[in-house]
Amino acid sequence: MLRSLRDKAHIEELRPRQLHVFDDPDRDDRGWVMSVAHLVVVQEASVARVDLTPVAEVHGTVYDHSKIIEMAVDTLRASYRAFADPERLLGPEFTLLELLRLHSAIAGEPLGKDTFRRHMLGQLVETDAYQPGVVGKPAKVYRHAAG
Structure with missing residues (x-):
């Protein structure tokens, strides 16, 4: 995951944390597949070379990826409801x-x-x-x- 973000998205200095293990046997028609989702929060300047899509505009994801995105967004929002700037995005x-x-x-x-x-x-x-x-x-x- 780190290598993919570094090599494909050119994002460095990452501090990923495990978000959740998605292991519902029915999440994929091909068989039981497990996914370990991570949450990485980066400053906007770090992703200047990447095409981003606002979360509200993400539609048509496969399998249960919408649940993964929803959990990541909910986790980040809960963190910012509780603390001023827990990810230190402002410096x-x-x-x-x-x-x-x-x-x-x-x-x-x-x-x-x-x-x-x-x-x-x-x-x-x-x-x-x-x-x-x-x-x-x-x-x-x-x-x-x-x-």
Whole structure:
């Protein structure tokens, strides 16, 4: 799996984790087939050379692959509901707006700004920095409270 992602998709520095073993005897008409699914989360810049399809637009998968995709999406969404940026997709420092945009993209829907802010602030540490190079009032920059 790692070699395939590295050689075909040109994605390096992967940290895969096992998602689930799919072993329903009826999942393939040809016989009992087992699949071990892994979840790999990468920064957008890492997949610049790859054609991506939004999860909501994935249709017509074979066997039980739609279940595998659904479980991966649900797992990632649950992780981001519980933690600010568990996969560290934003890097060490970020604004609340950047974090909100990331969470909205993962949730697949816009999230309420005020509720999101209240939910996240306990997991973040405000730095002395402000977002550089913006028009208007610059946003405060935060980092993760732990880790």
